Amino acid sequence: MKIVEKYLWQSVLVPLLFVIAALFTLWLTFDIFDKIGRLIEKGPSPWLLAKYFLVQLPDLAQSILPVGVLFATLYVLAYFSRHRESVALLAAGMSPLILARPFLLCSASLSLVLYFLSFSLSPTAQANREKVKRQIKRESAEENSFSQVVYRSPKLPEKKEGTIWYIGRLDLSANTLQNVEILFRTEPEGRDLAKVFAQSGEYRNGVWHLLNARRIEYGTEVGLENAGPILAELQLPELTEPPAMLAAKLVPPDVLPWPEVARLAGDTARLNQRLRAPYATENWHRWMYPLACPLLCLFGIAFGMTDARRNVAATVFSSVFVLFAFLVFTRLCVALGQGNRIPPFLAGTFPILLFGLVGLYFFAEKVGWLWELQGWSKEHPQAAVWLRRLGLVS
Numbered sequence: 001m002k003i004v005e006k007y008l009w010q011s012v013l014v015p016l017l018f019v020i021a022a023l024f025t026l027w028l029t030f031d032i033f034d035k036i037g038r039l040i041e042k043g044p045s046p047w048l049l050a051k052y053f054l055v056q057l058p059d060l061a062q063s064i065l066p067v068g069v070l071f072a073t074l075y076v077l078a079y080f081s082r083h084r085e086s087v088a089l090l091a092a093g094m095s096p097l098i099l100a101r102p103f104l105l106c107s108a109s110l111s112l113v114l115y116f117l118s119f120s121l122s123p124t125a126q127a128n129r130e131k132v133k134r135q136i137k138r139e140s141a142e143e144n145s146f147s148q149v150v151y152r153s154p155k156l157p158e159k160k161e162g163t164i165w166y167i168g169r170l171d172l173s174a175n176t177l178q179n180v181e182i183l184f185r186t187e188p189e190g191r192d193l194a195k196v197f198a199q200s201g202e203y204r205n206g207v208w209h210l211l212n213a214r215r216i217e218y219g220t221e222v223g224l225e226n227a228g229p230i231l232a233e234l235q236l237p238e239l240t241e242p243p244a245m246l247a248a249k250l251v252p253p254d255v256l257p258w259p260e261v262a263r264l265a266g267d268t269a270r271l272n273q274r275l276r277a278p279y280a281t282e283n284w285h286r287w288m289y290p291l292a293c294p295l296l297c298l299f300g301i302a303f304g305m306t307d308a309r310r311n312v313a314a315t316v317f318s319s320v321f322v323l324f325a326f327l328v329f330t331r332l333c334v335a336l337g338q339g340n341r342i343p344p345f346l347a348g349t350f351p352i353l354l355f356g357l358v359g360l361y362f363f364a365e366k367v368g369w370l371w372e373l374q375g376w377s378k379e380h381p382q383a384a385v386w387l388r389r390l391g392l393v394s
Helices: 003-040 046-054 057-082 085-091 096-119 125-136 258-265 273-304 312-338 344-367 369-379 381-389
Strands: 145-152 161-171 176-186 192-204 207-218 225-227 231-236
Touching (some): 003 057, 003 096, 046 125, 057 273, 096 273, 096 344, 273 312, 312 344
Antiparallel strands (some): 145 161, 161 176, 176 192, 192 207, 207 225, 207 231
């Protein structure tokens, strides 16, 4: 590696790590000042208190890393512009693409970090923080436990029967339930076929095992029913709903691990489009959102790679405007997708694709790709017609 390239990598890595560390520190400082007083009153140990604030770091990384990439890129390029280093490097024969390469590779590496965190650590960070908070307050830690759950099986065109579950308590950690009543009925008529009462139940190997259960069959005539005996154990293989699906509406998609989100997003056999929309949108969002790091890096390079030393304020303002527009538009699309207003694929991918194309256009203009495309189009008249319609060449 050449000396100038080593200098370039050092000039990028050190400010990038500093900016990311500063954003984490700033966020944690505000959080500590906001909550430390109420927490110290409970007398927690220093380790438990530190764990409460640090356990949220994977979730904070989802917001901080893309922002850190953008501002670190702007800082480094503004420093180069102020000291005329970028002009000297370009005048010495270094291409703009080589100058931008360390920024792009660092942002791509941070995207891989976000993919790793979004698999499980980031979605469960807030739940882990609430668990530590209950430990500080010395409250009973009932993780993934819900009371008074009502679940209605989705209406699918090919299904002629449905169920309604009334559950006293549902425990997702142990895959058990207490005091359950399950009503079997026809769809869409809504005629009762049977009802099952059970004191408790456990989900094992894809089958519900109900304990101290009784099944009542209803006849075609009103008031005619046949109550069976109380059984020590009753297996219901026709009920395929896992515990996570029974509590699906009670748990937001963004707090579920990625494998669980992907499973619910693809469960077309038991969930209709309306019920799958939140999970499908979240699934596509997790596939695309980590690409926000190189996306914002493209804008940072396009706005920051300039030889005008007096244009720093305009550069920062433009970058903040793009960042704000990107975050708002992303949240808007995700909300519309989870509400089944737009297709989940479009909701999860459109913000990244739209801003990515705009950022790539500005980046191509800055590194000279559009000039090269202009010359190439003169040699290919047919392609020039389409490029002219897209506004890429004149």
